[in-house]
Amino acid sequence: MRPVAEVVDDARRERFESLAVTLIEPLRRYLARRADPTTADDVLAETLLVCWRRLEELPGDPLPWAYRVAANCLANARRGVRRQERLAAKVAVVDPPASVVPGPGDTEAPDLDAALAALRDEDAELLRLWAWEQLTPAEIAEVLDITPNAASIRLHRAREKLRAELGARKGDRPAGHEESDEGSRS
Amino acid sequence: MNDDQLRELMSSRDPAASLPPARPERVARLLEDTMSPDVQTPADQRQEADPRRRTPLTWVLAAAAVLVIAGVGFFALNGGEGRQPTATPPSSEAPRTVLHLTAPPPTQGRCAMVTARLLGNQDSAFDGTVTAIDGRSVTLEVSHWYRGGDQDLVVVEAPDPEMQALIQSVTFDQGGRYLVSATDGIVTVCGFSAAYSDDLAAIYAEAFGA
The missing domain is CATH 1.10.10.10 (Winged helix-like DNA-binding domain superfamily/Winged helix DNA-binding domain)
Incomplete structure (x- = not known):
């Protein structure tokens, strides 16, 4: 028989996986709207990690909660970038992406x-x-x-x-x- | 333009509209990385890679970017006294953002036990390193905000006797790493703000999340 801890662990992993697949796409979009692709990837990984560690605290509808975590992680990433810029005088990398380029019909x-x-x-x-x-x-x-x-x-x-x-x-x-x-x- | 039209107009400029869905193998990899033990988050890596060297210019910029957020008093001791808040929002032009906090007046109050529940009532909390101390102020460079800010630096200022009391109660040392919390602009003492330790970090994590 397998140890109880291992069974519990498997159940937790399954629960996280089923939740995470519903969170990943909305979070990717949320971050793509607010950060460059590299930062978005980093912050997505960080946000999922917080969700994994705090799985037991996730509310019934976890998405707004997850957005809040992502917003906090993003704020910390932006602060880190500001510090790097000052030290290395680099160009900003956490600028929000440009909006969709207007097509010919959008000029009005x-x-x-x-x-x-x-x-x-x-x-x-x-x-x-x-x-x-x-x-x-x-x-x-x-x-x-x-x-x-x-x-x-x-x-x-x-x-x-x-x-x-x-x-x-x-x-x-x-x-x-x-x-x-x-x-x-x- | 009604609400629906407004929403539609905004949706038509959604920067994520052309984002293709993540490939399944990428999602699988992401989940595996998340659940694997001892995973290093990007934040951890940043924190560890955090360069300790600072140029004189940094300090000039810090001095140039003084924003005051001090406040009305509450802290975890009996006998905390109120102060008038003077707050300005962070300026986007400031090269370094600074949060100003003050120290509580010296008190004979007894300390409550540090718990995540009590700590969770504080309105700001961060992990930072002391970069400067003088008689009236302690400057910390923030490596992580748990709650209530995104400033780069925090300056704790107080009149001399109070600062001495604060320095004694929290024992700020140059170069030391601290976990600090505050409410209404006043640093919470009594063990709630203290030198970094894994135990205290665990309480901070429980109180504020990541």
């Missing part, structure tokens, strides 16, 4: 990148979690360690701010571009 799309960049980091991150990770306010609350109520209110305000920024950018366009309908009506 409002300047989302600039509008997002104009928001406070906290607001932009809320919107990313909402639109890119497709999280609900309750899930966002768990990732950011705030109350669901606060997440709802902040998300609502962040959307309003983004709309205002997008509107302001539309307004900046050359005269006649947006107002052409009105002009032709009279």
